[in-house]
Amino acid sequence: MYPLFEIPSVGGPMLIASIATFHILPSHVATGAFWMAYFIERKSINENRPELMEFLKRFTLSILIFCFVTGSLTGVGIWYSATVISPRAISGLIHNYVWGWATEWVFFIIEIVTIYVYFYTFGKVSNKTHLRIGLLYALAAWISMVIITGILGFMMTPGKWLTTGGFFDGFFNETYWPQLFTRTSMMFAIAGAYAAVVAGTLKDGGRDTIRKIAGRWGLGGIIAGALFTLWYYTKLPANALENIQQIAYTSMMLKVSLVIGVVMALYFLLLAFGKGGFVSPVVGILMMVVLFAGIGGGESVREIARRPYLIPGYMYSNQIIGHDMAAKGVSSEVEKFNSEGLLTNYPFIPEDLRVITADNYLKAGEVITKLECVACHTMEAGGRNSLADLEAGLTAAGIVTDILDDLASSYMPPFVGTEIEKRAAAAYMSDILLGGEATDADWVVNGD
Numbered sequence: 001m002y003p004l005f006e007i008p009s010v011g012g013p014m015l016i017a018s019i020a021t022f023h024i025l026p027s028h029v030a031t032g033a034f035w036m037a038y039f040i041e042r043k044s045i046n047e048n049r050p051e052l053m054e055f056l057k058r059f060t061l062s063i064l065i066f067c068f069v070t071g072s073l074t075g076v077g078i079w080y081s082a083t084v085i086s087p088r089a090i091s092g093l094i095h096n097y098v099w100g101w102a103t104e105w106v107f108f109i110i111e112i113v114t115i116y117v118y119f120y121t122f123g124k125v126s127n128k129t130h131l132r133i134g135l136l137y138a139l140a141a142w143i144s145m146v147i148i149t150g151i152l153g154f155m156m157t158p159g160k161w162l163t164t165g166g167f168f169d170g171f172f173n174e175t176y177w178p179q180l181f182t183r184t185s186m187m188f189a190i191a192g193a194y195a196a197v198v199a200g201t202l203k204d205g206g207r208d209t210i211r212k213i214a215g216r217w218g219l220g221g222i223i224a225g226a227l228f229t230l231w232y233y234t235k236l237p238a239n240a241l242e243n244i245q246q247i248a249y250t251s252m253m254l255k256v257s258l259v260i261g262v263v264m265a266l267y268f269l270l271l272a273f274g275k276g277g278f279v280s281p282v283v284g285i286l287m288m289v290v291l292f293a294g295i296g297g298g299e300s301v302r303e304i305a306r307r308p309y310l311i312p313g314y315m316y317s318n319q320i321i322g323h324d325m326a327a328k329g330v331s332s333e334v335e336k337f338n339s340e341g342l343l344t345n346y347p348f349i350p351e352d353l354r355v356i357t358a359d360n361y362l363k364a365g366e367v368i369t370k371l372e373c374v375a376c377h378t379m380e381a382g383g384r385n386s387l388a389d390l391e392a393g394l395t396a397a398g399i400v401t402d403i404l405d406d407l408a409s410s411y412m413p414p415f416v417g418t419e420i421e422k423r424a425a426a427a428y429m430s431d432i433l434l435g436g437e438a439t440d441a442d443w444v445v446n447g448d
């Protein structure tokens with residue numbers, strides 16, 4: 001069956017989320033760190049402090065190893081996991097933004113080349129040239145963020161793209177600027193937390209100066225980031241804000257990220273203005289883990305807020321196209337699937353499941369349920385947002401009337417398919433998932 005990739009108990013979206021959340025650490029360190037490095041290198045030259053240069057060597061090498069290895073592994077990991085879990089959404093993204101990605105990769109290449117040149121030319125070229133190489137890296141890295149933010153934001157608020165289909169209409173969407181400013185601020189905070197880890201490994205001189213700089217940049221970044229996040233929230237559509245309040249998981253994640261934001265701000269305050277006795281790699285790494293949890297919270301709120309869509313106003317979370325997109329010549333699938341059937345029209349459905357019979361209804365029901373629900377639910381009891389748990393105690397008929405007929409609340413897409421497909425899905429859920437009594441095949445096939 002295509003295209004369906006299921007991870008029992010945990011759920012596919014959790015896989016993308018964990019890879020993508022981790023990716024934020026190396027990617028934001030890589031974009032933020034060299035603005036700080038530029039500042040520190042100038043200080044080192046102007047105040048004649050060679051020990052700061054020693055820090056920069058260590059900082060750059062660790063970024064080369066940590067950010068470039070884990071960043072590229074997780075970056076590719078996001079592509080792989082998102083492609084198997086949401087192939088139709090990724091296809092939509094590529095068809096619209098292939099030149100956006102191409103531009104982005106040009107800047108990645110500049111980044112990779114300049115960081116190597118920077119590292120291997122310490123002490124070998126004039127101060128001015130070395131500073132310029134660092135600045136070139138910082139700019140290229142930040143421009144890659146300028147590009148990727150447009151494409152990411154498109155998946156949340158596609159803006160005028162929905163009517164025009166234009167590249168820049170989707171790119172400069174309503175959340176573009178607040179998101180760019182938030183990420184730009186947060187890259188300084190994340191780079192600050194990272195610099196504090198490296199500062200902890202220094203023995204003398206530089207250590208105190210660096211942890212103070214890291215603390216100040218971190219504090220400034222996190223305060224600005226919080227303000228821009230508020231601005232971002234004012235640009236979200238009303239249903240996104242409702243989702244955040246209504247879905248228990250999201251409202252909890254929002255609280256987690258707020259609390260961690262405050263904890264990180266206090267940490268940066270201590271780094272910047274405290275005595276600094278606590279600065280060590282262990283404390284630094286611990287705080288990076290705390291920061292990671294906060295990023296996970298904030299990013300999952302952002303991702304889940306767009307439900308029931310992957311591309312709001314166009315494609316539902318389960319990849320069924322929910323609305324016409326005249327500019328691209330794409331029509332909504334909802335009406336067609338409701339009248340002619342999902343199984344008849346969906347690609348790569350096994351031929352013997354196209355028509356539901358008394359023999360195949362459970363297998364057909366499984367396909368329908370998974371195609372429509374697995375984007376947000378796991379099947380088995382005890383799993384994440386598990387259907388077996390949420391529907392416990394219901395019969396197939398109850399599932400049809402209480403759940404499937406009434407699915408389209410603010411965070412779930414409507415059930416799409418014919419009445420017989422609806423009954424087959426309900427029978428699958430009741431018989432197999434809930435261990436309910438075997439549903440009467442005649443009821444499934446004929447409705448009585």
Ligand code: HEC
Pocket residue numbers: 246247248249307308309317318369372373374375376377385387390391403407411412413415
């Ligand atoms: C876009 C994501 C999404 C899709 C697709 C989705 N659901 Fe849900 N569903 C949710 C969320 C989120 C909740 C609420 C969980 C919470 O509040 O913790 C939920 C809750 C439920 C509940 C609990 C009762 C209720 O109405 O809140 C049931 C039952 C349910 N879903 C069934 C289904 C079935 C069956 C499908 C497929 C036909 C489906 N869902 C598809 C996101 C989704």
